[in-house]
Amino acid sequence: MATIELSGIRKVYPGNVTAIHDLDLSVDDGELVVLVGPSGCGKSTLLRMVAGLETTTAGTVSIGGAVVNRLEPSDRDIAMVFQNYALYPHMTVRGNLEYGLKNRGTPRTLIDERVAEAARILEIAPFLERKPRQLSGGQRQRVAMGRAIVRQPKAFLFDEPLSNLDAKLRGQMRVEIRRLQRTLRTTSLYVTHDQLEAMTLADRLVVMNAGRIEQLGKPTELYERPASLFVAGFIGSPPMNFFDLEYLREKAGASLPTLSDDSDIIGIRPDSIVLADPQEPSIPLRGTVELIEPVGGESHLHLRLEGSDQLIIVETPGRPDAAEGTLLTAHLRARALHPFNRQSGLRTA
Amino acid sequence: MVENRPFLAFLTHLVLILGVAVVVFPVYLAFIASTHGSGDFLRGLVPLLPGPHMIENYARMLNSGLSTAGAPPVWLMLANSLFMALTIAIGKIAISIISAYAIVYFKFPFRLLAFWLIFITLMLPVEVRIIPTFKVVADLGMLNSYAGLTIPLIASATATFLFRQFFLTVPDELMEAARVDGAGPLKFFRDILLPLSQTNIAALFVILFIYGWVQYLWPLLVTTDSRYYTIVMGIKRLAAAAESDPYWNLVMAAVILAMLPPVLVIIFMQRLFVKGLVETEK
Ligand SMILES: Nc1ncnc2c1ncn2[C@@H]1O[C@H](COP(=O)(O)OP(=O)(O)OP(=O)(O)O)[C@@H](O)[C@H]1O
Ligand SMILES: [Mg+2]
Secondary structure, three states, rough: OOOEEEEEEEEEOOEEEEEEEEEEEEEEEOEEEEEOOOOOOHHHHEEEEEEHOOOEEEEEEEOOOEEEOOOOHHHHOOOEEOOOOOOOOOOOOHHHHHHHHHOOOOOHHHHHHHHHHHHHOOOOHOOOOHHHHHOOOHHHHHHHHHHOOOOOOOOOEEOOOOOOOOHHHHHHHHHHHHHHHHHHHOOEEEEEOHHHHHHHHHOEEEEOOEEEEEEOOHHHHHOOOOOOHHHHHHHHOOOOEEEHHHHHHHHHHOOOOOOOOOOOOEEEOOHEEEOOOOOOOEEEEEEEEEEEEEOOOEEEEEEEEEOOOOOEEEEEEEEOOOOOEEEHHHHHHHHHHHEEEOOOOOOOO | OOOOHHHHHHHHHHHHHHHHHHHHOOOOOOOHHOOOOHHHHHHOOOOOOOOOHHHHHHHHHHHHOOOOHOOOOOOHHHHHHHHHHHHHHHHHHHHHHHHHHHHHHOOOOOHHHHHHHHHHHHOOOOOOOOHHHHHHHHHOHHHHHHHHHHHHHHOOOOOHHHHHHHHHHHHHHHHHHHHOOOHHHHHHOOOOOOOOHHHOOOOOOOHHHHHHHHHHHHHHHOOOOOHHOOOOHHHHHHHOOOOOOOOHHHHHHHHHHHHHHHHHHHHHHHHHHHHHHHOOOO
């Protein structure tokens, strides 16, 4: 159990590539913090600096209150789960689980106890004597998790641990990781590409962009009050729709709420646009249905707006009666608008 | 490809059988010759069936050799060859796996230069550098010694290159996982890299053992003392005995004996060897 403190850390790769710009982040004891961001924004770099697999150019990394900048990964008492699992192919599952403990000179009885415990929690006991290549992807993933938990480290570091699994298994493992982390209460940093994973796993969510933190907070906070255009566009699927303020003002008339002066671009989530008049302040927009994507309980309508040639996405429950090619009116709920300033990229209210 | 066409099957089998016959027949002849008495070849006809002198011929060659040809007993030459082939194979593998490890996993100044220097030695097999190498070995007083026989042949790059290529295919995450698991460089090498290289090592061992076994020119140069003769160069001496016609039966007995160890090595390492050539364990 420990906190992770990053202060002013920077990473410059050879060739003058700055992957991380003076970044501060603290993870509380027992908390699970998820890092998301577009490819190449430095998530893995950040994680690997915490692990000690990458040197830090500047700043300090502390784990459990002690500065660990100069410590080898093994001395930082962390465990890492890799995207491709990185199981030792020539060792059995048991061998994989034991290896880290053996290297630390853990007594035999304790090793056996820990391995048995991990095998029980992760339900991998039947495979203990198999080699990794004799396991399915999901089972390998469990073994990789097992290798992390047997050590009972101060912190878990996950680098896209589920991205090699199919969607169904990913869902299962996600729940399991959540459950496991809640029971063990081990401080965790988790990198992912997957929105759903990020939203459901995180105690706190960090959105990164080009080596900087864009916003940090509870997943619901980030969803409901994105602090910048970047976060607004990044969090949420289907993504937020954006409009020029001028365009909306023209269509809205009186129903446009008062906005601060520097707002010039307005965002709205697809689920805040409704087809039937919502009987509350709203902005009606007419457009042609270009495409209907039924996704189970709801449908995504791609609407080409009249007047501007903009394409917006509307999320509507069930199946709309409208057919592709028909003209209809969509209503933007006035209280669900997110105002931003295009220049600074920041939220204005 | 699995078709039931009797004529095609017949043809392919015929070709294969002919191929085998071409390879095996000389070996068979050598074996037959080694079982006859010395006079049986004077008629100029090679017998096709085994003769009665097999045990006698082999025993004679193994124990005392052909002293008229100035060659030691075959067992000594076999032992020399075995020692030489083993030392070369093990030495080359040990040196090259370690240097490949250094080149792939450690950052040190002039790493690339080191690699290319090692790589260049590929272009310099013994035959090319034979005169300077001989001079060096002679000046170091290593003529007529096992050191002289083996050391100059150990130093070359073939295996380094192969191991480097193999190490490059081992995912970095494996090394990182090992680092997190508390394995230092030596432990990682011993616990992870060596076991993973097992099949490659086996394949290389077979190839290098045979390479060492069939060395001819180099032993011929550095050994003048018959105690250090190797079997392959020894056969030449047996066959070129000065005064008389060669004792073909005895020479052939030596030839058959010389063929045995490589065959045994291949038979025993076959499983690993084929695995090493065919598949890379993921
Ligand atoms: N070893 C390296 N040398 C030089 N530049 C690197 C190195 N590793 C990463 N980078 C650069 O650093 C930046 C961040 O890389 P990083 O791997 O942390 O991204 P990421 O957020 O994990 O991306 P992804 O989601 O695709 O895994 C990238 O621009 C990348 O090109
Ligand atoms: Mg990454």
